[in-house]
Amino acid sequence: MTLTADRIRSWRRAATSIIGVLVLYEIVARSGYFPAVLLPPLSKVAATLYTSLIDGTMLQHAAATLYRVLFGMVLAIAVAVPLGVLMARFKPVENFCLPLASALMPIPSLAWVPVFILWFGLGNTVAILIVFYASTFPILLNTWSGVRSVNPLWLRAAGAMGADGQSLFWKVMIPAASPFIITGIRQAFLRAWIAVIGAEFLAASDFGLGWVIFDSKEFLNADLMLASLAVIGFIGFVFERVVFGSVEKATVMRWGMVRAAKT
Amino acid sequence: MSEIEIRDVSLSYDTPAGRVQGVQDVSLDIERSEFLCLVGPSGCGKSTLLNIIAGFIPPSGGEIRIGGKAVNGHGMDRGVVFQDFAQLFPWRTALGNVAFGLEMKGVAKEEREKIAREQLRLVKLEKFVSSYPHHLSGGMQQRVAIARALAYNPAVLLMDEPFAALDALTRDDMQRLLAEVWHETKKTVIYVTHNVSEAVYLADRVIIMTPHPGTVKSEMKIDLPRPRDPLSVEFLDYQKRLLKELGQDKPHN
Numbered sequence: 476m477t478l479t480a481d482r483i484r485s486w487r488r489a490a491t492s493i494i495g496v497l498v499l500y501e502i503v504a505r506s507g508y509f510p511a512v513l514l515p516p517l518s519k520v521a522a523t524l525y526t527s528l529i530d531g532t533m534l535q536h537a538a539a540t541l542y543r544v545l546f547g548m549v550l551a552i553a554v555a556v557p558l559g560v561l562m563a564r565f566k567p568v569e570n571f572c573l574p575l576a577s578a579l580m581p582i583p584s585l586a587w588v589p590v591f592i593l594w595f596g597l598g599n600t601v602a603i604l605i606v607f608y609a610s611t612f613p614i615l616l617n618t619w620s621g622v623r624s625v626n627p628l629w630l631r632a633a634g635a636m637g638a639d640g641q642s643l644f645w646k647v648m649i650p651a652a653s654p655f656i657i658t659g660i661r662q663a664f665l666r667a668w669i670a671v672i673g674a675e676f677l678a679a680s681d682f683g684l685g686w687v688i689f690d691s692k693e694f695l696n697a698d699l700m701l702a703s704l705a706v707i708g709f710i711g712f713v714f715e716r717v718v719f720g721s722v723e724k725a726t727v728m729r730w731g732m733v734r735a736a737k738t
Numbered sequence: 739m740s741e742i743e744i745r746d747v748s749l750s751y752d753t754p755a756g757r758v759q760g761v762q763d764v765s766l767d768i769e770r771s772e773f774l775c776l777v778g779p780s781g782c783g784k785s786t787l788l789n790i791i792a793g794f795i796p797p798s799g800g801e802i803r804i805g806g807k808a809v810n811g812h813g814m815d816r817g818v819v820f821q822d823f824a825q826l827f828p829w830r831t832a833l834g835n836v837a838f839g840l841e842m843k844g845v846a847k848e849e850r851e852k853i854a855r856e857q858l859r860l861v862k863l864e865k866f867v868s869s870y871p872h873h874l875s876g877g878m879q880q881r882v883a884i885a886r887a888l889a890y891n892p893a894v895l896l897m898d899e900p901f902a903a904l905d906a907l908t909r910d911d912m913q914r915l916l917a918e919v920w921h922e923t924k925k926t927v928i929y930v931t932h933n934v935s936e937a938v939y940l941a942d943r944v945i946i947m948t949p950h951p952g953t954v955k956s957e958m959k960i961d962l963p964r965p966r967d968p969l970s971v972e973f974l975d976y977q978k979r980l981l982k983e984l985g986q987d988k989p990h991n
Contacts, residue, residue, distance in 0.1 A: 632886075651829070731873070
């Protein structure tokens with residue numbers, strides 16, 4: 476079986492399950508049991524989505540949300556990856572950070588939104604910080620586990636060849652822990668989306684998909700709400716399949732550090 | 739002056755069962771370009787001694803000098819090859835693995851890749867420069883590991899049972915290849931093994947160690963012309979004498 480055939484097959488499978496659910500929704504929506512304002516048929520949602528895409532408003536909102544997610548995640552990666560490595564390598568750092576992580580992690584990021592609004596006012600800062608908060612812990616803990624499970628032989632071999640400090644960090648620790656770090660970033664991305672939409676409900680004035688959904692509720696625009704949800708789903712899907720999928724294929728799968736599932 | 743001087747090296751450590759003397763008062767002199775094998779049953783401290791020489795474990799007593807300089811931690815005057823195939827970095831190609839030490843030394847990319855290529859040619863892997871370790875067989879991975887340890891041109895090559903996890907046929911090939919590589923590079927080699935015929939095939943001199951505590955029992959010079967024929971009478975005679983030294987010459991009941 477060729478690789479392209481494999482890929483087509485996997486996309487077809489994904490499409491089948493998504494279309495199946497959409498058809499089910501359409502049947503319920505058209506059954507007449509529920510008012511159409513609350514449960515608009517797909518054609519209506521699609522039309523709304525189309526016009527909002529054409530006039531550019533949806534893209535603007537999506538871009539605003541995506542900007543917050545990516546900004547917050549880049550911050551989280553920049554902090555959590557080095558900190559996770561340090562935690563795994565140095566006991567005092569672990570002793571200091573682990574209780575903090577254990578205490579902060581269970582607090583839902585949304586619970587911080589009102590606090591952050593008080594501190595930073597409405598706008599981008601709050602959303603970005605909430606994303607940062609939500610995505611830091613999965614990256615931190617996965618990096619920490621990843622470095623602790625690095626094959627000690629690699630460290631010995633690297634040490635024998637003169638690696639230390641910076642070179643040991645960049646050229647051994649990070650690639651050696653990369654299956655865990657990628658998993659951490661994946662989990663973080665998921666949490667980041669949940670966090671950003673919540674933050675936008677409350678803290679974003681005027682822009683972002685979360686704000687659109689929240690604002691549409693005031694005007695009973697169920698079709699626009701559902702169109703926004705579709706856009707969120709689409710972006711998530713693309714990131715999961717295309718971005719993370721390709722990163723994995725180009726790194727840990729290519730290196731044989733993780734394997735693809737059997738078909 | 740010998741290339742490597744080992745003086746009264748000891749290592750003891752605590753276990754739940756009490757204090758264990760892993761290595762006790764080992765003194766050895768190893769000449770430049772000598773191929774030395776450390777042989778003994780498991781627990782005799784041969785691997786521990788190698789790890790001390792490599793600088794991975796500090797000895798609890800005694801001193802080691804290499805080229806007159808006292809060993810303190812690991813250093814680039816020594817290259818190390820382990821038994822486990824997983825010693826290679828899976829995220830680097832064969833070439834990338836071999837070039838690693840040179841990269842740490844600050845050798846320019848073009849130069850280090852040239853040297854790495856030469857090293858891979860030495861272990862007959864010139865066709866696999868851009869393969870990742872998981873695409874290579876166990877024997878090939880160990881050859882990459884040897885090339886990697888040689889690439890930054892250390893004075894001494896330390897090998898800890900590098901072929902013990904290979905099948906018998908591959909092991910024979912690898913021993914032949916290592917004898918060639920040694921002949922070509924003239925490195926000082928310390929090679930740990932529990933395989934008597936491997937020791938007779940490779941070594942200029944065999945050090946026989948015994949456990950509890952880990953000490954040197956005796957040594958044996960292998961005075962055979964190279965390349966050696968493992969089926970010759972002289973070879974088998976050495977093997978027999980070595981087995982006798984190890985107390986392994988009695989037939990099984």
